[in-house]
Structures are given as C-alpha cells and as structure tokens.
Amino acid sequence: MAEKAQPQGQAMHKVAVAGASGRMGHMLIEAIRASGDCQLAGALDIASSPAIGNDAAAFLGLASGVPVSADMRAALANAQVLIDFTRPEGTLAHLKVCRELGVNAVIGTTGFTEDHKAQIADAARDIAIMLAPNMSVGVNVTMKLIEMAAKALSTGYDIEIIEAHHRHKVDAPSGTALKMGEVIAQAIGRDLKECAVYAREGVTGERDPSTIGFTAIRGGDIVGDHTVLFAGTGERIEITHKSASRSTYAEGSLRAVRFLAGKKSGLFDMFDVLNLR
Numbered sequence: 372m373a374e375k376a377q378p379q380g381q382a383m384h385k386v387a388v389a390g391a392s393g394r395m396g397h398m399l400i401e402a403i404r405a406s407g408d409c410q411l412a413g414a415l416d417i418a419s420s421p422a423i424g425n426d427a428a429a430f431l432g433l434a435s436g437v438p439v440s441a442d443m444r445a446a447l448a449n450a451q452v453l454i455d456f457t458r459p460e461g462t463l464a465h466l467k468v469c470r471e472l473g474v475n476a477v478i479g480t481t482g483f484t485e486d487h488k489a490q491i492a493d494a495a496r497d498i499a500i501m502l503a504p505n506m507s508v509g510v511n512v513t514m515k516l517i518e519m520a521a522k523a524l525s526t527g528y529d530i531e532i533i534e535a536h537h538r539h540k541v542d543a544p545s546g547t548a549l550k551m552g553e554v555i556a557q558a559i560g561r562d563l564k565e566c567a568v569y570a571r572e573g574v575t576g577e578r579d580p581s582t583i584g585f586t587a588i589r590g591g592d593i594v595g596d597h598t599v600l601f602a603g604t605g606e607r608i609e610i611t612h613k614s615a616s617r618s619t620y621a622e623g624s625l626r627a628v629r630f631l632a633g634k635k636s637g638l639f640d641m642f643d644v645l646n647l648r
Contacts, residue, residue, distance in 0.1 A: 383410040384452065386450060388427070388454050389454065389455040390456055391427050392439055395456040396414075400428060406625055414439045415441070420439065425438065443465060453477070458482070459480060466478075475498050478500060479620060481504045481546025488502075496636055498636060501643070515647045517554055520599075522559065524608070525560075530582075531586065532555075535595070536594075537592050545595070548597060552567060552585065555583060561581065567583055567584075568585065594615060595613075
C-alpha cells in the first residue's frame, strides 16, 4: 500500500511500534503508512527476531528508513508515542523506557495482573497512556451497548460471556471478554472478582443467578468473536461482535494516537477516545 502524502500544514504523529515483525506489528505499520497524519518513527522487536536490522516496511516491499531494533532507547528516540500489542512483561519493560524518555503509549496488550495494572497507572503520572484490551471501535461501542443492557436486565437474567479466538492466543478468557465482564459488573453493582465463573465441570449444582459466566473457545484462525448472553425466562438477548480483520485494531490504535497528542500524563481507555462516557 502506498504511503499517503501529508496534508500541507498538518503535524505528523511520530509513532513507534513494538512487536514490529509480528502480525499485529505489520498491520500497524501498514496503517501508519496509509494514514496521512502518522509517521513511523521506530520499530521494536525481541533480539531473536530474524527481522532485526531489516527495514520495518520490508514485508511490504517498501523502504521506510526505519530499521527493526531490539534497542528500546534507540527505537523510541524519535517517537512521540509507542503502540504496543506484545506481552505483559515486554510492555512493562517498554513502558519504563517510555516514561524515562517522555514517550506516550497506546497499549493493546492483554493478560495483565492487578500488579501490572498498578505499574501502568503509576507510569501514567508522568506520561499519557491509553490502555484497552481491544482497540476496535465496534467492540467499544458494543461495550457501551452491553453496559446499557446490563443496567436494564440486572435482575431475572443470567449473564454469560462467550469468546472465540485463534489457536495461537495464549491467554483465556480474552482481555476483551474480561473487560466486558468488568463493564457488566460495574453496571449492576457487583465485583467481578467475586461473581465470575470461569469453568464448569461435573455436578455443579444450579446456576447462581448472581454470577457472570465465561466460556473460551480456541481454534483455527478466528480473529475474535465475543457474545454476551442475557438469558431470562421466555426470552434471551445476545449482543455479539465479530472481527474479520486485525485492521480494525490498527485503525482504533491510530485514533488513540491522535487522542493522546498533546497530553502530558493520565490513564485513558477507548471510552475516552470515542467519547462514550
């Protein structure tokens, strides 16, 4: 895909990408080149990646002038913001350097523990961070619909969250499914830690109506499907979002990049980006 020309007088957002040689990294680099208002300023990957030293846009048959590097400070030296869809340990290491250099961060990594989230919140005292388990605009609008439904269906309806992803996904339930659970629990005044049920096997007894159930499916190349089921007596409501391409995550990430422009600190999510509060 050809790189779009910058509109005259428009400032460019200088963006670095973590996990630059992975599937999501490639999608982000392609979206940045096609955006017209974003410029690839750095490309990070692990030292063992065969892409180290190569041009970050080589997979497109193009030259960006930005090499893939395992040196975090070198890769972030010219960036205003880092987009990171890697693993929790890698993201936290990247975030430490971002904080030192004053580089903002858009984080789509999932699988964070409560301690990890506390570290991210602490870093947000010095830099602006947009943290969301799913950058898709459609998914986040779905979150808002789920919140509205949960408030109206807080009694008399059993709530189940079903998610499906590709065989390579390493965490379950997905970060998006967990976020859906958090949105629902907050809407109906429950604590997800207390009411979540992640597995059922054997003689489980009757379903506790105060619980929120999770089911995770892994197989093939499913990009990401999420359904929230509100099952009542005589009727059920299903709110579903299906992703067919990771490009939706990339486009949402660039919206987050634009949202963070000019911000010096603070922790935000996609509801902030999309004005869904």
